[in-house]
Amino acid sequence: MATILEMAAEIVAAHASTTNMTGEELISELSDVYNALSNLDKGEAVTETLPEEQGPAVSRKKAFGKDKIFCMICGKGMKTLSRHLKTSHDMTASEYRKQFDIPRSQSLASKSYSETRRQMAIDRGLGEKLAMARAAQSKGRSKKKA
Numbered sequence: 447m448a449t450i451l452e453m454a455a456e457i458v459a460a461h462a463s464t465t466n467m468t469g470e471e472l473i474s475e476l477s478d479v480y481n482a483l484s485n486l487d488k489g490e491a492v493t494e495t496l497p498e499e500q501g502p503a504v505s506r507k508k509a510f511g512k513d514k515i516f517c518m519i520c521g522k523g524m525k526t527l528s529r530h531l532k533t534s535h536d537m538t539a540s541e542y543r544k545q546f547d548i549p550r551s552q553s554l555a556s557k558s559y560s561e562t563r564r565q566m567a568i569d570r571g572l573g574e575k576l577a578m579a580r581a582a583q584s585k586g587r588s589k590k591k592a
Contacts, residue, residue: 450487454480465534466522502546515556518546527554 448456458476461467467475485491502509503521510516514523519535519542531537531554537545539554553560567573 450483451480454483506546506548510552510557512557515554518542525556525559 454476457479458472461475462472502518504516504518506518508516509518511523514525515527516523517527517530517534519537522530522534524530527542528539531539531542535542542548542554543550543552548554
């Protein structure tokens with residue numbers, strides 16, 4: 447049977463293979479996982495140590511940049527926040543908005559990413575195709591009523 451340290455190392459390695467982590471974060475996570483596994487082995491309850499409620503890791507002004515959007519919880523930068531919030535912080539976008547008082551009109555994606563996706567939709571004619579599909583759908587409904 448594998449030792450507790452080996453199991454902790456495997457768990458952290460699996461997490462690190464899908465998430466960018468600094469050396470400091472790796473060591474911290476390895477310590478946390480090792481302590482949790484040790485407590486489980488001893489039959490003790492595992493208590494999750496959550497960081498105390500503190501201010502945001504980055505200011506709102508810095509968080510919403512042109513090329514990156516930064517998580518106000520951990521400070522990591524990325525193109526979109528939704529997936530990161532769910533996987534790293536087990537939080538929905540609406541919970542995040544509420545916690546940091548972010549208006550619904552503020553996108554949780556970087557401006558350059560949104561502009562790129564918008565241009566791709568225009569190039570593919572998705573708006574026109576949607577309008578045609580809605581028109582065809584409404585014609586179908588009006589024929590059924592008659």
